[in-house]
Amino acid sequence: MRPAILFPLFAPVTSLPGLGPRLGKLAEKLAGPHVVDLLWHKPVGVVDRIQVPSIAEAPDGRHVVLTVRVDGHMPSLTPSRPYRIRCTDHTGSMDLVYFHIKGDWLEKKLPVGSKITVSGKAEYYNNHLQIAHPDHAAPADEGAPPSATEPTYPLTGGLNPKPLRTAIQAALTRAPQLPEWQDAAWLRARDWPDWHSALTRLHHPVDEADINPLGPVRQRLAFDELLANQLALVLVRAQQRKLSGRVTQGDGRMRAAVAAALPYRLTGAQERSLAEIYADMAEPSRMLRLLQGDVGSGKTIVALMCMLNAVETGAQAALMAPTEILARQHAETLAPLCQAAGVRMAVLTGRDKGKARAALLERLAAGEIDILVGTHALFQEEVMFADLAIAVIDEQHKFGVHQRLQLAAKGRGVDTLVMTATPIPRTLTLTVYGDMDVSRLDEKPPGRQPVKTVVMHADRLEEVAGGLSRAIASGQRIYWVCPLVEESEQVDLAAATHRHATLVERLGDRVGLIHGKMKGPDKDKVMADFAEGRLDVLVATTVIEVGVNVPEATIMVIEHAERFGLAQLHQLRGRVGRGTGASTCLLLYYQPLGEVARQRLQVMKDTEDGFIIAEKDLELRGAGEMLGTKQSGIPEFRLADIAVHGELLAVARDDAKLIITRDPELETERGKALRTLLYLFERDAAVKYLRSG
Numbered sequence: 001m002r003p004a005i006l007f008p009l010f011a012p013v014t015s016l017p018g019l020g021p022r023l024g025k026l027a028e029k030l031a032g033p034h035v036v037d038l039l040w041h042k043p044v045g046v047v048d049r050i051q052v053p054s055i056a057e058a059p060d061g062r063h064v065v066l067t068v069r070v071d072g073h074m075p076s077l078t079p080s081r082p083y084r085i086r087c088t089d090h091t092g093s094m095d096l097v098y099f100h101i102k103g104d105w106l107e108k109k110l111p112v113g114s115k116i117t118v119s120g121k122a123e124y125y126n127n128h129l130q131i132a133h134p135d136h137a138a139p140a141d142e143g144a145p146p147s148a149t150e151p152t153y154p155l156t157g158g159l160n161p162k163p164l165r166t167a168i169q170a171a172l173t174r175a176p177q178l179p180e181w182q183d184a185a186w187l188r189a190r191d192w193p194d195w196h197s198a199l200t201r202l203h204h205p206v207d208e209a210d211i212n213p214l215g216p217v218r219q220r221l222a223f224d225e226l227l228a229n230q231l232a233l234v235l236v237r238a239q240q241r242k243l244s245g246r247v248t249q250g251d252g253r254m255r256a257a258v259a260a261a262l263p264y265r266l267t268g269a270q271e272r273s274l275a276e277i278y279a280d281m282a283e284p285s286r287m288l289r290l291l292q293g294d295v296g297s298g299k300t301i302v303a304l305m306c307m308l309n310a311v312e313t314g315a316q317a318a319l320m321a322p323t324e325i326l327a328r329q330h331a332e333t334l335a336p337l338c339q340a341a342g343v344r345m346a347v348l349t350g351r352d353k354g355k356a357r358a359a360l361l362e363r364l365a366a367g368e369i370d371i372l373v374g375t376h377a378l379f380q381e382e383v384m385f386a387d388l389a390i391a392v393i394d395e396q397h398k399f400g401v402h403q404r405l406q407l408a409a410k411g412r413g414v415d416t417l418v419m420t421a422t423p424i425p426r427t428l429t430l431t432v433y434g435d436m437d438v439s440r441l442d443e444k445p446p447g448r449q450p451v452k453t454v455v456m457h458a459d460r461l462e463e464v465a466g467g468l469s470r471a472i473a474s475g476q477r478i479y480w481v482c483p484l485v486e487e488s489e490q491v492d493l494a495a496a497t498h499r500h501a502t503l504v505e506r507l508g509d510r511v512g513l514i515h516g517k518m519k520g521p522d523k524d525k526v527m528a529d530f531a532e533g534r535l536d537v538l539v540a541t542t543v544i545e546v547g548v549n550v551p552e553a554t555i556m557v558i559e560h561a562e563r564f565g566l567a568q569l570h571q572l573r574g575r576v577g578r579g580t581g582a583s584t585c586l587l588l589y590y591q592p593l594g595e596v597a598r599q600r601l602q603v604m605k606d607t608e609d610g611f612i613i614a615e616k617d618l619e620l621r622g623a624g625e626m627l628g629t630k631q632s633g634i635p636e637f638r639l640a641d642i643a644v645h646g647e648l649l650a651v652a653r654d655d656a657k658l659i660i661t662r663d664p665e666l667e668t669e670r671g672k673a674l675r676t677l678l679y680l681f682e683r684d685a686a687v688k689y690l691r692s693g
C-alpha cells in the first residue's frame with residue numbers, strides 16, 4: 001500500500017487552492033489528476049525581473065517591476081482599442097494596456113491618485129513606455145511585489161499562468177522530505193541536490209540552469225524517474241525468475257510436417273531466432289524473450305514453430321494478438337499448417353459467446369485444444385488450460401507488462417515470447433522491456449522488392465484516382481488509408497465514409513470500407529473479400545495498421561500523411577511489399593509542409609529500414625511524441641526526456657540490477673526508500689512483487 005507520507009501528493013488537484021471544479025479539470029488535462037502531477041509539470045522558461053527605480057530607467061524588452069502613481073483611466077471606446085491606465089512618476093509617464101476587457105473593476109482596484117507596484121514586459125511605442133497585461137498591478141502597500149525570478153509553464157486554454165503557478169507552489173508545500181533513495185556517493189560525484197531541494201529549485205528557479213534538462217536539478221529528477229522505471233522492470237523480471245520454469249523440448253515431428261507443407265523455406269534469420277528460442281525453452285528457467293522483426297519479416301511462422309515445440313511434448317500453447325482482425329488472420333494462416341501437422345487449433349475472442357464458447361473452454365481445459373489463438377479475451381478467468389507451456393504475445397506493447405504475466409500465470413512454468421514489429425530505438429527498448437532477451441529477424445524473405453514511396457500534394461488526388469483504375473485493370477489491389485484526426489474516431493470515420501463514397505463513384509463497387517466502429521463479423525467479411533480478391537480497393541481508418549497480411553496488395557495510399565507518426569507510416573506502408581510484386585506507397589499531404597514534416601516524409605522516401613526510421617523519428621520529434629498514442633506502451637516520462645537523458649537510462653538500468661542483486665526484497669534502509677520512489681512514480685504494481693509489498 002502507498003505509504004502515508006505520500007498521501008498529500010496523491011490528493012486530487014482540486015484540493016489545491018484556486019483550483020475549483022472548472023480550473024481543476026483544466027489542470028488535470030494539462031498535468032494529471034493528482035497533486036504530484038503538478039509537481040512533475042516542468043517550467044519551460046524563467047521570467048527574470050529587474051527592479052527599476054523610475055519610468056525613465058525601464059529598459060526596452062525587459063521584465064520590470066516599478067512603482068508609479070495612477071493618473072487616469074482611459075476606457076476602450078471601440079472593441080479594437082485597448083483599455084489604458086496612464087501612470088506617472090517624477091521622470092515621466094507610461095501606460096498599462098489591456099486588450100479585450102471592460103475595465104470597470106480596474107478603476108476600483110487601481111484608483112486615480114494611488115501608488116501602485118506593477119510588473120510586466122517594458123515596451124516602447126512612439127518613445128512612450130507601456131506594459132501590456134501586467135502580470136502584477138496592485139496598490140504598493142498591498143501584498144508582496146512579485147519575486148525576481150519566476151518559472152513559466154506550458155499552459156492549456158482557459159488556465160492562466162497565475163492560478164497555475166499558485167497551484168504548483170501550493171503543491172510544492174505539500175511535498176514531504178523523503179528519505180534518500182539514490183546512492184550518496186553518486187549524488188556527490190554528480191553534485192546533484194536531494195529530491196526535495198531539486199523540486200524546490202525546479203519550481204523556484206534562480207536562473208535558467210535550474211530548468212535546463214542538462215542542469216543538475218532536471219538530471220536528478222529525471223534519474224529518479226528512470227530509476228523507478230527500471231527498478232519496476234527488474235522486479236518483474238526477478239519475479240519471473242523466482243517462479244520455476246520447465247524444460248520444453250519437442251521431438252520435432254510436428255515442426256517437420258509444417259516445414260514440409262510450407263511453400264517456402266525459412267530465412268536464415270528465422271532459423272537463427274528459432275534456434276535461440278528452442279535453446280531458451282530447453283532451459284529449466286522461464287523464458288522471457290522478445291522477438292523483434294521489422295514489418296513483413298515473417299514472425300508468424302516463427303511463433304507457430306515455437307508453439308509446436310511445446311505441443312510436441314503434449315502441452316498447450318497460446319497466441320495472443322492485439323485485435324480481433326489479427327487474431328482471426330493468424331488463425332487463418334495457421335489453420336492449414338496445423339492441419340498438416342495434426343494439431344488442434346481454436347480461436348477465442350470477445351465475440352465468442354454462449355454455448356460455443358462454453359464448449360470451447362471445456363475442450364481447452366480437457367487438453368483437447370493444442371493451440372489457442374485469441375485476443376485479450378484469453379485473460380478471462382474462465383479460460384483455463386490443461387497444461388499451458390508457452391504464451392506468444394503479438395504486438396505486446398499494446399498490452400502491459402503485467403498483462404503479459406497474467407497470461408503466463410495460466411500455466412505452470414510458462415515460457416513467454418513477445419513479438420513486436422514496432423521498431424523501437426535501442427534506448428527506448430530498455431524503458432519498455434527492460435532487460436529481456438532479444439531475438440531479431442533482421443532479414444526479409446527473399447524476392448521482396450523495395451516499396452517505391454512517393455510524396456505528393458493532395459491536389460493531385462484526381463490523378464492518383466486515375467492511376468488506380470489503371471492499376472485495378474492490371475489486377476492490383478489497393479489500400480486507401482484515410483486521414484487520422486487526433487482523438488476523434490467520429491471524424492476519422494466521416495472522412496473514411498466520404499472517401500469510400502467518392503471512390504465508389506469513380507472506380508465502381510469493388511471498393512470496400514473498414515473501420516473500427518464496425519461489428520466484428522462485418523469487418524471479417526470485408527477483410528476476407530479484400531484478401532480473396534472480391535474487392536480491389538480497401539478504404540480504411542488505421543484499423544489495418546498492424547499486422548494485416550494480404551500479399552497481393554501492392555498499392556498503399558495514405559491521406560494526410562503529415563499527421564501520422566513515422567512509426568505508424570512505416571507500419572502502414574509495411575502492409576504492401578509483402579509478396580513478390582512491385583509495390584508503391586503514396587503519401588498525400590494537404591497543408592504546405594513545415595520543415596520538420598518535410599524531413600519526416602523524406603525519411604520515409606529514403607529508407608524502409610524500421611530501425612533507421614525509428615531513430616530519425618526520435619531525433620525529429622522527441623521520445624514523448626514518437627509513437628503518438630498513449631496505448632503505445634512506451635512509458636510517458638514526465639521528468640526524463642529520452643532524447644536528452646539516454647545516457648542516464650543506461651545507468652539507471654545498471655543501478656536497478658545492482659540494487660536487486662544486493663537487496664532483492666528492498667529491505668535495507670535504501671531499499672525502503674526505493675519502495676517510496678516506486679510509489680512516487682506510480683509503479684505500485686512492481687512493489688506487489690516484494691515480500692510484504
Ligand SMILES: Nc1ncnc2c1ncn2[C@@H]1O[C@H](COP(=O)(O)OP(=O)(O)OP(=O)(O)O)[C@@H](O)[C@H]1O
Nearest residue numbers: 264265266267295296297298299300421445547549
Ligand atoms: N521464409 C519465408 N519465405 C517467403 N515468405 C515468407 C517467409 N516467411 C514468411 N513469409 C511470408 O511473408 C509474409 C509476412 O509474414 P508475417 O505475416 O509473418 O510477417 P510479420 O513479421 O508478422 O509482419 P508484420 O509485423 O508486418 O505483420 C507472409 O505472407 C508469409 O507467408
